[in-house]
Amino acid sequence: MPTLLPELKKILEDTYGQEFIINEALKELYAFVDKNNLFSLMEKFSTIHFDFLMDVTAVDYLLQNKKPRFEVVYHLFHTKTYDRIRIKVPVTEEIPEVASVYPIWKTAYFLEREVWDLYGIKFTGHPDLRRILLYEEFVGFPLRKDYYIRDEQPLIGLREVEANPTV
Amino acid sequence: MEKRTAQLELNTVIAREQGSNKNPLQDLYVPTKIEEFFNWARKYSLWTYPFVTACCGMEFMSVSSAHYDTDRFGAALPRFSPRQADLLFVVGTIVHKQAPILRTVYEQMCDPKWVIAFGVCAVSGGFYQNYATVAGCDRIIPVDVYIPGCPPRPEAVLEGIIALQKKIEQYHTTGKRE
Structure with a gap:
């Protein structure tokens, strides 16, 4: 099937009044989207058969001093035309919340739990938002840049390891 | 038995x-200490429990297969219950979420028991120096032999098993470790 992207770009730019960029090499449409528009936009993509949510992830721009601090990134894939869409949603540090896309793609269940686990970004509308990789006792969100990377939180008492110079 | 009787005659x-005063029993029996005898038996009958968590498991399979033949050292038979094993192979990265499981497995094993840390992640955490990884499984359980490598070559593992056998020879039946 021929690519949908130029047509899609025109429709979206007329609807939302903002720029959508096409990367020809990657066959990819790319845009920053306001978080209030996110869910309706994602629903639109799913109706035109962007049926594969490849990844939901986030970026912390603390060290770059960028405002707002976080960006949630969505990667979509069209399994017939092989088109891709990358959507970035800026999220503030004060209200780290964004609408869940779980009602549209069920795979968001795990992906959003992972973003919550590591970045502490809430997905409103997610049915069971709890940690997925780390344990419930863990305090803080380790992929935030203000988390010290070697700050361990052991579940059990660890042994003291002595160096043995004779061995 | 017949052979021994013939030799004795x-x-x-x-x-x-x-007309010599050579003891007729001399070539038939080997005098030893009970402790040394037990250790000799133990070192050639290592029943392993592979605690495999990561990519080192591939190398562990390679070691366990016929080509490297750990049965030469009596260490080929894996038991998939820690209660039946006396050698724990910690193969791969141990994360903090998994640390309580590893300690439970170790505590379920009957004495005498030995532990081999297989690969650099189990030895020291390797290149994972972060919030998730335990820097060496010796922070959870006592380790007897460390085998470095990412992953270790099978020859290194065989050398590790031989090193452990040498250590078992020094083991005290009273339970005290040297």
Whole structure:
């Protein structure tokens, strides 16, 4: 099937009044989207058969001093035309919340739990938002840049390891 | 048994004819200490429990297969219950979420028991120096032999098993570790 992207770009730019960029090499449409528009936009993509949510992830721009601090990134894939869409949603540090896309793609269940686990970004509308990789006792969100990377939180008492110079 | 009896008769005849005072039982029995005898038996009968968590498991399979033949050292038979094993192979990265499981497995094993840390992640955490990884499984359980490598070559593992056998020879039946 021929690519949908130029047509899609025109429709979206007329609807939302903002720029959508096409990367020809990657066959990819790319845009920053306001978080209030996110869910309706994602629903639109799913109706035109962007049926594969490849990844939901986030970026912390603390060290770059960028405002707002976080960006949630969505990667979509069209399994017939092989088109891709990358959507970035800026999220503030004060209200780290964004609408869940779980009602549209069920795979968001795990992906959003992972973003919550590591970045502490809430997905409103997610049915069971709890940690997925780390344990419930863990305090803080380790992929935030203000988390010290070697700050361990052991579940059990660890042994003291002595160096043995004779061995 | 027949062979031994024949040897005993032969020794007796030789001793009588040559008039020597050689003990006729000399070639038939090996005197030893009970402790050394147990350790000799233990070191050639290592029943392993592979605690495999990561990519080192591929190398562990390679070691366990026929090509490297750990049965030469009596260490080929894996038991998939820690209660039946006396050698724990910690193969791969141990994360903090998994640390309580590893300690439970170790505590379920019956004495005498030994632990081999297989690969650099189990030895020291390797290149994972972060919030998730335990920097070496010796922070959870006592380790007898460390095998470095990412992953270790099978020859290194065999050398590790031999090193452990040498260590078992020094083991005290009273339970005290040297």
